[in-house]
Amino acid sequence: xxxxxxxxxxxxxxxxxxxxxxxxxxxxxxxxxxxxxxxxxxxxxxxxxxxxxxxxxxxxxxxxxxxxxxxxxxxxxxxxxxxxxxxxxxxxxxxxxxxxxxxxxxxxxxxxxxxxxxxxxxxxxxxxxxxxxxxxxxxxxxxxxxxxxxxxxxxxxxxxxx
Amino acid sequence: xxxxxxxxxxxxxxxxxxxxxxxxxxxxxxxxxxxxxxxxxxxxxxxxxxxxxxxxxxxxxxxxxxxxxxxxxx
Numbered sequence: 001x002x003x004x005x006x007x008x009x010x011x012x013x014x015x016x017x018x019x020x021x022x023x024x025x026x027x028x029x030x031x032x033x034x035x036x037x038x039x040x041x042x043x044x045x046x047x048x049x050x051x052x053x054x055x056x057x058x059x060x061x062x063x064x065x066x067x068x069x070x071x072x073x074x075x076x077x078x079x080x081x082x083x084x085x086x087x088x089x090x091x092x093x094x095x096x097x098x099x100x101x102x103x104x105x106x107x108x109x110x111x112x113x114x115x116x117x118x119x120x121x122x123x124x125x126x127x128x129x130x131x132x133x134x135x136x137x138x139x140x141x142x143x144x145x146x147x148x149x150x151x152x153x154x155x156x157x158x159x160x161x162x
Numbered sequence: 163x164x165x166x167x168x169x170x171x172x173x174x175x176x177x178x179x180x181x182x183x184x185x186x187x188x189x190x191x192x193x194x195x196x197x198x199x200x201x202x203x204x205x206x207x208x209x210x211x212x213x214x215x216x217x218x219x220x221x222x223x224x225x226x227x228x229x230x231x232x233x234x235x236x
Contacts (some may be wrong), residue, residue: 002172002174002175003172003200008172008200011170011199011200011201012170012200015170015200015201015202016202018202018207022210022211022214025211025215025220026217026218027221028220029214029215029218030217030219030220030225031221031222031225032219032223033222034218034219034222034225034226035222035226035229037222037224038222038223039226039229040231048194054171065218106190116187128232129233130233137174145172158180
């Protein structure tokens, strides 16, 4: 005895939903998750936050040294030799101080990580083929300069009113 | 109830041991040659998922290579 038409239609709907789910799964793996896994080693697209570890580990010390140099000399360094070895033991080969007005680091996937020293707009930026934007790492702050104990005292005792 | 394992056609009215729609042979005495409901078996679903993943992985490789080639000149 053949299946009633309503039930047959129900099964047909289930089959269509099943094949649609299979097609969706294929599209997601083939065009999004798979390429991301091959290219970036993770399932999602590259984001500026993916550069946070390399910024914290390799870039922040250099920019901190650059700021210390600027505090001492009045301008940013333009050559590695101006920082090494006085401010830093070494500078990673991917970092460059020769970029006009700042710092540049060639990070993963041939992306350029830069630091903007402009007051009020300071921060980390990444630019490249896959991602472009602000890296969520706070601007580098110089630690307060060591203050000599005598520097805070007044040079002379306050004069008393006669 | 018997359904074609290839096109899910109802085989209860089939005059011979062949699907009237797609021609796939079946044996009424062998359950492995037909479906008892018009939907893939669990093992078929597993095979579908594995095959889909494998093909998608191959396509993903090509897509990734294409993206890399497109952006290498950046």
